[in-house]
Amino acid sequence: MMDSPGPSKNNNGSSSSASTLNNNNNDAASSESPQVQESPFLRFVKTLSPIPTKASHTTQGCLRLSSPPLVFKSPRISHRETQLTERPQGTRSLGGVILQSVNEGNMLGEAPGDSRTSNSQQSLPERFINDTQQVFDSKNDENTQYYSSPSCIDKYLVDPGDIDQMYSAGQDVEQQSTDPAEASLSDQIHPKNNILNFDRQDGPGDKVEESLPLSEGFNKFHQENAAYGEEPEEMEVENNDVQWSSQEPAKLESILAADVFEKRYSHDTLPQGVKGCEDYNEMVPTSHVTAENILQDGSKATLKYHGIRRRCLQFGEAASNALGSNVKLNATSNKIIMVKPSELVTSLCPQRGSGNFPLTGPKPTGIGLHINRIMNAIPTGQAATMGVRLSDGSQGMKSTSSIRLQRIENVKRSILSSNVDGRSLVNTRTESHEIDDTGNSEDFNIPSSPCQKKKKISETADDDGCKHCNCKKSRCLKLYCHCFAAGTYCTDPCACQGCLNRPEYAETVVETKQLIESRDPSAFDPKIVLPTTDISSHMDDENLTTPSSARHKRGCNCKRSMCLKKYCECYQANVGCSSGCRCEGCKNVYGKKEDYVAFEHTSSKERESSIVEEGSDYTFHKKLERVASKTVYGLHCLSPITPSLQCSEQGKEAAKSIIISGNYLPSPESDVNMFASCANYTKSSENLHSSQALLGTNEMLGSTPYDSQIECSHAALLQLTPPLSNPELCGTSSFSSIANEWRNISQSQPTHGCISQLPSGSLCWRSSPLTPSNRVGEAQYFQCSESDSRLFDILENETPDVLKEASTPMTSVKINSPTQKRVSPPQSRHFEIGSSSSGGLRSDRKFIFESVPSFPSLSPCVNSKSNGDDDEEDIS
DNA sequence: GAGTTTGAAACT
DNA sequence: CAGTTTCAAACTC
Numbered sequence: 001m002m003d004s005p006g007p008s009k010n011n012n013g014s015s016s017s018a019s020t021l022n023n024n025n026n027d028a029a030s031s032e033s034p035q036v037q038e039s040p041f042l043r044f045v046k047t048l049s050p051i052p053t054k055a056s057h058t059t060q061g062c063l064r065l066s067s068p069p070l071v072f073k074s075p076r077i078s079h080r081e082t083q084l085t086e087r088p089q090g091t092r093s094l095g096g097v098i099l100q101s102v103n104e105g106n107m108l109g110e111a112p113g114d115s116r117t118s119n120s121q122q123s124l125p126e127r128f129i130n131d132t133q134q135v136f137d138s139k140n141d142e143n144t145q146y147y148s149s150p151s152c153i154d155k156y157l158v159d160p161g162d163i164d165q166m167y168s169a170g171q172d173v174e175q176q177s178t179d180p181a182e183a184s185l186s187d188q189i190h191p192k193n194n195i196l197n198f199d200r201q202d203g204p205g206d207k208v209e210e211s212l213p214l215s216e217g218f219n220k221f222h223q224e225n226a227a228y229g230e231e232p233e234e235m236e237v238e239n240n241d242v243q244w245s246s247q248e249p250a251k252l253e254s255i256l257a258a259d260v261f262e263k264r265y266s267h268d269t270l271p272q273g274v275k276g277c278e279d280y281n282e283m284v285p286t287s288h289v290t291a292e293n294i295l296q297d298g299s300k301a302t303l304k305y306h307g308i309r310r311r312c313l314q315f316g317e318a319a320s321n322a323l324g325s326n327v328k329l330n331a332t333s334n335k336i337i338m339v340k341p342s343e344l345v346t347s348l349c350p351q352r353g354s355g356n357f358p359l360t361g362p363k364p365t366g367i368g369l370h371i372n373r374i375m376n377a378i379p380t381g382q383a384a385t386m387g388v389r390l391s392d393g394s395q396g397m398k399s400t401s402s403i404r405l406q407r408i409e410n411v412k413r414s415i416l417s418s419n420v421d422g423r424s425l426v427n428t429r430t431e432s433h434e435i436d437d438t439g440n441s442e443d444f445n446i447p448s449s450p451c452q453k454k455k456k457i458s459e460t461a462d463d464d465g466c467k468h469c470n471c472k473k474s475r476c477l478k479l480y481c482h483c484f485a486a487g488t489y490c491t492d493p494c495a496c497q498g499c500l501n502r503p504e505y506a507e508t509v510v511e512t513k514q515l516i517e518s519r520d521p522s523a524f525d526p527k528i529v530l531p532t533t534d535i536s537s538h539m540d541d542e543n544l545t546t547p548s549s550a551r552h553k554r555g556c557n558c559k560r561s562m563c564l565k566k567y568c569e570c571y572q573a574n575v576g577c578s579s580g581c582r583c584e585g586c587k588n589v590y591g592k593k594e595d596y597v598a599f600e601h602t603s604s605k606e607r608e609s610s611i612v613e614e615g616s617d618y619t620f621h622k623k624l625e626r627v628a629s630k631t632v633y634g635l636h637c638l639s640p641i642t643p644s645l646q647c648s649e650q651g652k653e654a655a656k657s658i659i660i661s662g663n664y665l666p667s668p669e670s671d672v673n674m675f676a677s678c679a680n681y682t683k684s685s686e687n688l689h690s691s692q693a694l695l696g697t698n699e700m701l702g703s704t705p706y707d708s709q710i711e712c713s714h715a716a717l718l719q720l721t722p723p724l725s726n727p728e729l730c731g732t733s734s735f736s737s738i739a740n741e742w743r744n745i746s747q748s749q750p751t752h753g754c755i756s757q758l759p760s761g762s763l764c765w766r767s768s769p770l771t772p773s774n775r776v777g778e779a780q781y782f783q784c785s786e787s788d789s790r791l792f793d794i795l796e797n798e799t800p801d802v803l804k805e806a807s808t809p810m811t812s813v814k815i816n817s818p819t820q821k822r823v824s825p826p827q828s829r830h831f832e833i834g835s836s837s838s839g840g841l842r843s844d845r846k847f848i849f850e851s852v853p854s855f856p857s858l859s860p861c862v863n864s865k866s867n868g869d870d871d872e873e874d875i876s
Numbered sequence: 877g878a879g880t881t882t883g884a885a886a887c888t
Numbered sequence: 889c890a891g892t893t894t895c896a897a898a899c900t901c
Contacts, residue, residue, distance in 0.1 A: 469897090478886075480885060480896055560881080560883090561881090565882080565898070566899085567897080572898095
């Protein structure tokens with residue numbers, strides 16, 4: 001860091017250009033706010049990001065768990081870039097503020113910012129405007145105050161997810177509750193307030209930065225903020241922007257036209273956002289939502305807006321995608337539009353189902369996790385660590401959980417009813433948080449902020465999710481640098497020397513990224529990807545979510561580590577090796593390359609046969625069993641990380657596979673988790689959504705570019721799982737009953753041992769943060785979600801009846817095979833959600849193959865969902 | 877904490 | 889595309 005030329009220096013070139021751009025922007029903006037639609041900044045960003053369009057479209061919202069670098073790819077991406085750079089500065093970022101405010105307001109009930117309370121009484125719209133104005137005003141002061149004021153690191157420590165939750169909670173409050181107390185909370189939570197607080201409270205240099213991985217969006221803000229603080233020039237420009245933006249609020253008030261409002265708001269509302277948030281796309285979608293919401297219910301708008309905005313920032317592309325989906329949602333349902341992060345998350349799943357899902361984009365289903373991000377997002381300790389950390393960051397979360405649950409449910413309903421696109425990968429994260437909150441509250445680290453995890457998690461967990469780089473020669477501008485590769489800025493914890501991967505050098509970073517991308521467009525794509533395009537196509541289907549098939553995009557090249565050490569990227573990502581690996585003597589516990597190849601081969605054969613036999617589920621199950629027996633890694637695949645969804649997915653087949661193989665490690669938690677997840681699913685469609693979201697996250701893993709979204713999704717997945725475990729979340733009754741059944745069943749299975757083994761699902765939880773590569777039996781498990789009885793039936797018998805039931809999309813068990821080969825779709829039942837994209841065959845086949853190799857996680861949920869459409873509808 | 881090992885990334 | 893070098897993380901002591 002220090003070695004590197006002063007920020008100003010490096011930036012001079014770029015900064016100057018940037019500044020000019022900004023100025024132009026300012027001019028333009030000042031001249032006419034209306035044009036807000038495209039801010040000069042956005043244009044600039046667009047110009048900057050070569051990849052953008054590609055990535056943006058290609059990126060799959062959900063799939064991209066890891067995609068940090070989105071920034072580079074698209075205008076939004078550019079946005080992200082800034083965000084990314086800001087990662088470390090989370091403390092600075094609004095996100096941190098938001099977190100604080102949220103936490104304080106919601107959780108603690110404390111009134112962090114006086115400013116907040118002051119506005120509390122105002123109508124939301126008014127407040128919003130005022131807040132924005134204040135924000136802008138405050139921004140002017142930020143230059144001086146921003147850094148000067150020591151921020152409460154602790155506050156920042158709160159996970160972004162928490163923030164989401166908070167918002168969500170706040171939203172819930174607004175939406176659901178009319179209680180004065182809640183209203184007060186909501187007021188506190190109110191984005192405006194948050195923003196204000198943030199600006200004021202955040203300290204520039206706070207080391208908090210480190211800890212907060214922060215959502216990209218926040219990061220962006222942070223970066224900008226940081227930039228302000230650090231770079232006078234930029235500050236000025238920004239100030240101009242701010243002023244400009246500040247002017248807009250008034251217009252907004254007068255106008256409040258949805259469109260205008262949206263545009264401006266998306267860009268302008270957040271001071272940081274003005275500059276940093278160039279994610280016009282993202283914002284737009286959100287803005288739509290907000291605008292509509294506002295129109296309908298001004299009160300909701302602000303919160304929503306924040307939630308949306310935040311997500312957008314974080315997820316960048318995902319956000320944009322989500323937005324797109326959101327827009328649709330808006331059309332269908334206002335609530336969805338509400339943009340609650342959680343909603344977004346939920347929407348993700350549905351989106352997939354809808355097929356609109358961005359995930360299906362051109363790019364491969366790469367999970368998109370950069371290892372770093374993955375790591376960050378999903379620390380090995382996962383649940384345990386997560387929980388701890390969360391507790392640290394935000395204790396209040398739990399309290400809000402119930403609210404969130406309700407909200408989530410509502411969201412789900414709305415989404416389901418509305419056929420929301422699932423793009424809201426962005427949401428996935430938040431949602432997962434929410435879920436987590438509900439469940440364990442803490443559990444999940446928010447992938448969004450790897451750093452946060454690091455700090456907190458690292459403390460608690462052996463493997464902290466966040467990695468801090470220690471680059472000495474690369475200046476953190478090469479892919480050697482995990483931070484850079486992950487699209488995040490280096491933070492204080494990093495021990496890098498001459499680091500240029502800092503917000504101060506945002507442009508340099510961007511340029512470098514662009515350069516790298518020019519050489520390798522996929523350089524920043526998630527490394528973990530769902531192998532098969534089919535999967536992506538299936539994303540529509542529930543299965544999509546299953547990360548089981550996740551594989552390293554490029555494969556490893558291990559020679560001596562036998563893929564048993566972290567030297568191996570596959571192992572590090574908790575995914576099995578695949579045919580793409582050139583490893584020697586592969587012993588990857590998550591899946592041996594050989595097994596994978598064999599599996600593919602088998603699956604291909606089976607697929608052929610399955611086509612013939614499509615009718616019989618029994619055959620399908622047999623195949624699965626065979627495959628499972630062949631590959632142990634299925635369990636491994638269940639990697640700890642895999643969210644509850646996985647567990648659910650694993651469900652039956654997982655159990656089978658386990659039984660068959662007997663290799664699986666029993667994990668007490670797994671049972672609980674799985675059951676919990678199941679229970680959750682069964683209980684509420686929301687859960688299903690959440691699970692879907694999880695699935696989505698998993699899928700994201702598979703999804704292409706490693707948009708931050710993907711990461712988020714991972715995180716979401718992780719997070720989601722915990723909630724499941726949480727008794728509160730899961731309907732205890734249903735959950736317990738299911739669990740009991742499950743236990744009974746498992747116990748009944750003599751050799752296989754059962755529950756403990758079944759817990760393999762649990763394994764998913766713990767083991768791989770990312771998601772286990774492949775898992776068997778996911779689909780079946782889904783059935784559980786559908787109904788306990790069904791699950792039970794499935795478990796006991798793979799009888800045709802079950803199959804029949806299974807024939808339901810869920811049961812059919814779409815499985816993502818690493819090979820992506822589709823075995824045979826036992827049943828053609830279409831999941832309404834994904835059916836459109838491909839015929840039943842596709843989905844069916846997928847299930848078969850994937851089920852074995854892939855981990856169960858997501859798909860079940862999806863399936864359940866798809867199947868559950870009925871349920872959902874019922875619920876709704 | 878220093879040194880070694882390892883494999884990805886970068887370079888040729 | 890293959891081979892080599894560079895790099896930083898992972899690992900060992």
